[in-house]
Amino acid sequence: MSRPVEEALRAALWPGDPGYDEARRVWNGMIDRRPAVIARCSDAADVAAAVRYATAAGLAVTVRGGGHNVAGLALADDALLIDLSPMRSVEVDPVRRLAVAGGGALLADLDGATTPHGLACPVGVVSETGLGGLALGGGYGWLARKWGLTCDHLTAAEVVLADGSTVRVSEDDRPELLWGLRGGGGNFGVVTEFTLRLRPVDEVWVRSAVYPVEQAGDALRAYRDAMPSQPDDLQLVGAFKRAPAADWIPARLHGQPVLAFTTVWLGAEGGPQAAAELFADCPPAGSFERVMPFAELQAMGDGSEPAGRRYYTTSGYLADLPADAVDVLVRYAVDGLTRYSTIDLGYFRGAVARVDDDATAFPSRDASFICSASAAWDDPAGDEHGRGWAGGLLRDLGPWRSEGSYVNYTQRSGRSAAEVYGAHRYARLAALKAEVDPANMFRGNHNIAPRPLASEGRLR
Numbered sequence: 160m161s162r163p164v165e166e167a168l169r170a171a172l173w174p175g176d177p178g179y180d181e182a183r184r185v186w187n188g189m190i191d192r193r194p195a196v197i198a199r200c201s202d203a204a205d206v207a208a209a210v211r212y213a214t215a216a217g218l219a220v221t222v223r224g225g226g227h228n229v230a231g232l233a234l235a236d237d238a239l240l241i242d243l244s245p246m247r248s249v250e251v252d253p254v255r256r257l258a259v260a261g262g263g264a265l266l267a268d269l270d271g272a273t274t275p276h277g278l279a280c281p282v283g284v285v286s287e288t289g290l291g292g293l294a295l296g297g298g299y300g301w302l303a304r305k306w307g308l309t310c311d312h313l314t315a316a317e318v319v320l321a322d323g324s325t326v327r328v329s330e331d332d333r334p335e336l337l338w339g340l341r342g343g344g345g346n347f348g349v350v351t352e353f354t355l356r357l358r359p360v361d362e363v364w365v366r367s368a369v370y371p372v373e374q375a376g377d378a379l380r381a382y383r384d385a386m387p388s389q390p391d392d393l394q395l396v397g398a399f400k401r402a403p404a405a406d407w408i409p410a411r412l413h414g415q416p417v418l419a420f421t422t423v424w425l426g427a428e429g430g431p432q433a434a435a436e437l438f439a440d441c442p443p444a445g446s447f448e449r450v451m452p453f454a455e456l457q458a459m460g461d462g463s464e465p466a467g468r469r470y471y472t473t474s475g476y477l478a479d480l481p482a483d484a485v486d487v488l489v490r491y492a493v494d495g496l497t498r499y500s501t502i503d504l505g506y507f508r509g510a511v512a513r514v515d516d517d518a519t520a521f522p523s524r525d526a527s528f529i530c531s532a533s534a535a536w537d538d539p540a541g542d543e544h545g546r547g548w549a550g551g552l553l554r555d556l557g558p559w560r561s562e563g564s565y566v567n568y569t570q571r572s573g574r575s576a577a578e579v580y581g582a583h584r585y586a587r588l589a590a591l592k593a594e595v596d597p598a599n600m601f602r603g604n605h606n607i608a609p610r611p612l613a614s615e616g617r618l619r
């Protein structure tokens with residue numbers, strides 16, 4: 160179906176139009192960019208017409224899914240913004256355990272449609288995040304150890320390519336493009352529909368626990384030693400942050416830097432024992448346990464990082480957590496952790512590591528820990544401190560970092576895609592890019608430059 164360009168831009172917003180400034184706002188308040196035009200797209204035909212318009216007008220293109228990218232990649236000055244936010248519908252086939260979600264759906268839209276059936280796709284932990292950017296970059300959350308990444312659950316997609324054509328992609332149809340969509344970070348076209356495999360979910364057992372920073376070293380060492388032998392039903396993440404004034408946290412810790420652990424147990428029973436054994440030698444200063452529906456767990460992180468604040472997030476993988484690395488983490492928590500900032504530490508392995516390294520574009524599946532520093536503040540005067548603190552932590556963790564980084568928690572630089580994917584994977588991605596987007600229309604991302612693989616000819 161081809162739609163005239165003028166019709167696709169019928170709902171476009173131009174600078175000065177009412178609604179233009181609202182539509183160019185994204186999650187990160189640091190990002191203040193002015194697109195030439197914002198094409199609000201309702202279906203693939205709108206997207207295709209917007210792509211053709213951009214080509215004719217010589218405009219660069221960016222794509223907005225949920226607008227939650229930490230580096231604000233959805234927006235560029237003077238580009239045409241393809242805004243997918245009208246495309247948030249989700250349809251669920253509970254028998255085949257599949258969901259079909261629009262390219263602009265948020266995690267809340269997906270969870271809202273699937274969880275009433277006792278099903279879910281593994282996604283992230285904040286339901287306001289966009290499915291588009293999250294799935295195309297990887298996507299990990301509470302179900303990752305048990306079931307894997309969001310991109311591992313992408314079975315098919317509808318994609319508008321740079322030449323304005325609309326294609327269906329699956330394991331049988333253009334499998335190399337499906338490979339690239341599974342972690343390649345939005346480089347290959349506009350995904351207007353995601354078909355996702357669903358998993359059964361039930362109530363979950365959740366425990367929050369806090370340690371004062373003086374005990375954080377012991378707690379992190381216990382975490383490091385215990386995780387490799389834990390079952391996939393157990394997901395446990397740590398975060399340095401300033402303690403909220405919750406009644407289960409001792410008052411002396413309120414407002415102080417603490418190490419908070421969240422344990423999620425997905426099995427039918429056994430969570431309390433598993434969590435108790437893990438920290439038997441290192442009891443927390445306060446803890447709180449409850450059983451909740453999976454849908455509630457998915458919304459637990461909402462509001463923790465509200466849209467509009469100024470953010471600088473960066474991250475890296477750690478092969479291990481030796482004592483010196485723990486010391487670096489604690490030092491940054493004591494020194495420079497502002498009111499809203501966090502240092503997050505997660506442990507992967509499990510189902511993430513069981514997927515073949517070549518099966519998807521997502522790199523670094525053998526990584527153990529992921530550490531993210533997320534600086535957050537309100538006053539522009541804090542920009543330098545925020546960037547310096549988050550960037551400094553990852554720099555000082557350098558000796559223990561393993562190769563690559565998570566594309567969805569990476570700041571953009573000229574080399575960011577090469578660093579994320581490593582030389583071998585980057586070459587395969589570049590060959591795919593040369594096939595489907597030779598003029599690099601889709602470059603509002605961690606950009607893979609189109610460059611064919613000399614020896615391997617055309618890709619499927």
Ligand SMILES: Cc1cc2nc3c(=O)[nH]c(=O)nc-3n(C[C@H](O)[C@H](O)[C@H](O)COP(=O)(O)OP(=O)(O)OC[C@H]3O[C@@H](n4cnc5c(N)ncnc54)[C@H](O)[C@@H]3O)c2cc1C
Pocket residue numbers: 185186221222223224225226227228229231232233243262263282283284285288289290291292293294295296297298299300344345346348349350351464567568603604605
């Ligand atoms: C508060 C918060 C919590 C987060 N939690 C998690 C988490 O638990 N797990 C995790 O893995 N990540 C998490 N992230 C990171 C998140 O995955 C990335 O920020 C992701 O880029 C957000 O996707 P989006 O669609 O909202 O972003 P956008 O800013 O809209 O887009 C990001 C990139 O993806 C491209 N893109 C988006 N949709 C499409 C599409 N349909 N077709 C083609 N390209 C598209 C854009 O062009 C851009 O390059 C979190 C981020 C935030 C801000």
